[in-house]
Amino acid sequence: MLDETPKRFDRIVAILIQLQSKKIVKAQELADRFEVSLRTIYRDIRTLEASGVPIYSEAGVGYALMDGYRLPPVMFTREEASSFIAADKLMQKFTDTALGNHYASAMYKLKAVLRSDDKDWVSSIESSILMQSSEKLFNDKAPNTLATLFESIAEKTQVILSYEAIQSEGITVRHIEPVGVFHDNNNWYMFGYCHLRKDYRQFRADRVHGIQKTEIPFSVEHNALETYLDKDKNVSTTKVRILVEKRIASYLASDRKYYGFVSEKEMDGKIEMTFMSCDSMEGLSRWYLMFGDYATILEPESLKIKTLELLERNRQRLL
Numbered sequence: 001m002l003d004e005t006p007k008r009f010d011r012i013v014a015i016l017i018q019l020q021s022k023k024i025v026k027a028q029e030l031a032d033r034f035e036v037s038l039r040t041i042y043r044d045i046r047t048l049e050a051s052g053v054p055i056y057s058e059a060g061v062g063y064a065l066m067d068g069y070r071l072p073p074v075m076f077t078r079e080e081a082s083s084f085i086a087a088d089k090l091m092q093k094f095t096d097t098a099l100g101n102h103y104a105s106a107m108y109k110l111k112a113v114l115r116s117d118d119k120d121w122v123s124s125i126e127s128s129i130l131m132q133s134s135e136k137l138f139n140d141k142a143p144n145t146l147a148t149l150f151e152s153i154a155e156k157t158q159v160i161l162s163y164e165a166i167q168s169e170g171i172t173v174r175h176i177e178p179v180g181v182f183h184d185n186n187n188w189y190m191f192g193y194c195h196l197r198k199d200y201r202q203f204r205a206d207r208v209h210g211i212q213k214t215e216i217p218f219s220v221e222h223n224a225l226e227t228y229l230d231k232d233k234n235v236s237t238t239k240v241r242i243l244v245e246k247r248i249a250s251y252l253a254s255d256r257k258y259y260g261f262v263s264e265k266e267m268d269g270k271i272e273m274t275f276m277s278c279d280s281m282e283g284l285s286r287w288y289l290m291f292g293d294y295a296t297i298l299e300p301e302s303l304k305i306k307t308l309e310l311l312e313r314n315r316q317r318l319l
Contacts, residue, residue: 098147162210180225
């Protein structure tokens with residue numbers, strides 16, 4: 001029979017490290033991470049307790065270490081350290097200046113605990129990794145947008161935004177209660193309650209011209225970010241089918257996801273793409289015109305009509 005002792009020892013050590021990383025850790029969270037049963041996790045926790053680790057538990061809540069209990073710093077493997085190098089490069093390119101600087105400071109501390117040969121190994125990787133972003137994710141006037149939002153969410157205090165909406169001709173000042181931030185379609189967004197509009201709104205980070213912390217507490221208890229974003233999934237959609245020449249289809253792969261792409265299949269040497277679009281057909285028809293000479297709209301009729309309207313407007317401008 002295979003000896004599971006080394007594997008179990010590694011898991012128990014990893015459980016102890018995870019207990020130190022969070023205030024409360026649920027048994028199911030541990031079971032999912034290590035792909036074992038809840039019964040196995042309960043047994044591992046009892047082993048830690050028997051070895052003198054002060055763990056307290058609360059039914060239906062999770063496990064926690066007693067306040068004040070700490071282990072000496074754990075050494076990183078060179079493979080773990082190299083994963084932080086990739087994260088560091090991403091942080092510098094895809095987050096704001098303030099968060100990037102905080103992470104850079106943390107990286108110096110991480111490197112300080114590495115062995116000398118591991119430091120050389122990590123340095124050789126670091127100089128060979130480059131992250132490039134074609135989009136400007138933050139306004140130069142608000143280089144600390146994400147860092148400020150993180151503090152606001154953690155402290156449950158309002159922020160004041162100077163914000164330029166896409167349909168607006170000027171900047172408006174908003175008192176916002178941030179619920180969360182997310183990255184989508186190559187942009188950072190903040191979702192929160194807007195006191196100006198008296199409703200929940202979504203704000204794009206690069207349109208924030210200024211952000212200021214306040215000591216004003218949230219006026220209400222907000223749900224988790226996922227509950228608000230999931231509501232978008234219930235928006236009515238329209239089925240769209242487009243038949244594209246096979247040699248062109250691969251060039252559309254990166255953009256089609258923005259229009260509700262669902263699936264594709266080959267038909268008589270061409271690719272039929274199916275979308276469930278919540279678009280009014282305005283955006284989808286403009287996208288279609290980029291490659292329309294290589295594609296046919298199968299349905300709906302409304303997309304054909306909208307595309308013809310755009311073509312007619314273009315024709316009139318060319319006369």
